[in-house]
Amino acid sequence: MTAAAQKTALVTGSAGFIGYHTSQALLDAGYRVVGFDALTDYYDVQLKKRRHQRLLQNQHFKAVEERLETPGVMVDLVAKEKPDLIIHLAAQAGVRYSIDNPRSYMDSNLVGTLEVLEAARATPPKHLMMASSSSVYGANTQMPYAEHQKADLQMSFYGATKKAAESMTHSYAHLYGVPMTLFRFFTVYGPWGRPDMALFKFTKAILEGRPIDVYNHGDMRRDFTFIDDLARSIAALADVTPTLPDTVEDEDRDALGLSPVAPWRVINIGNNQPVQLTDFIEAIEKALGIEAKRNLLPMQAGDVPMTWADATLLSRLIDTPPSTSVEEGIARFVAWYRDYYQV
Helix, strand or coil, X not given: CXXXXXXXXXXXXXXXXXXXXXXXXXXXXXXXXXXXXXXXXXXXXXXXXXXXXXXXXXXXXXXXXXXXXXXCHHHHHHHXXXXXXXXXXXXXXXXXXXXXXXXXXHHHHHHHHXXXXXXXXXXXXXXXXXXXXXXXXXXXXXXXXXXXCCCCCCCCHHHHHHHHHHHHHHHHHHHHCCCEEEEEECCEECXXXXXXXXXXXXXXXXXXXXXXXXXXXXXXXXXXXXXXXHHHHHHHHCCCCCCCHHHCCHHHHHHCCECCCCCEEEEEECCCXXXXXXXXXXXXXXXXXXXXXXXXXXXXXXXXXXXXXXXXXXXXXXCCCCCCCHHHHHHHHXXXXXXXXXX
């Protein structure tokens, strides 16, 4: 039994891809986990239910099915459970979907975040952690992306809502002293992934003999981050709590990624190794033993040609930053996919 055995973590979006794996990592670390999810139909609800069913096999996991945006629901739940740790991962995901459905991003990513912040203000946890995205870097061209870079030119409404949520959390950390950590995730993939993501769509299409849509003619690079690496990083950072401004010298606060006026930091979680999209596809072909038919297309609106995480800060704060190669990660996803769908 670990030192975290008596601690309670509240995870929003626990039936989602990242939320499921993060909840499992916290359970493995000895936490009691309260999972919160609306089980919305943005993608296959059965997949979400299966994730929750697996978590519920652990007696220390409890599931709550509610909509985050409903006024007072989160305030009441946090007051009841009094979690030591809140990890807010619930969000409307997807860059391309945000082009046609911006209101769902406003409701989930901004109104939902406000409900979490109000709950944390009323019943403060020891640490509030929240998902952001590499999409906040938008039109930045300086590589790799570092947390201290200015990030004001988002290329999608999804990215804009994530940047707005970062600003919202900083103001609450400053005003109410709740320690907060924001994660900028970089192209997360792996078993139990989302059906709307490239790896899932490519694998399904190749197995069915259909062509895959390859945007910008494959001339894109992504800092692909394996899900197990990401979940372990989040769990490891749970005890790395941002401190108040007067507790650390200014130069040390900069080195630790801390705000000069609040117990708040933002951290990249990425593999620090961008991979060419064509190499990513070749790794899928190798894992499947099937050559893909490629439908080459121009760049899609809201997309960027490259992402690359500067993981210096993450490596400074934890001992095991992400390192899984795409070859290994894709092989593990394909093994899961074949088993789950019996193909």
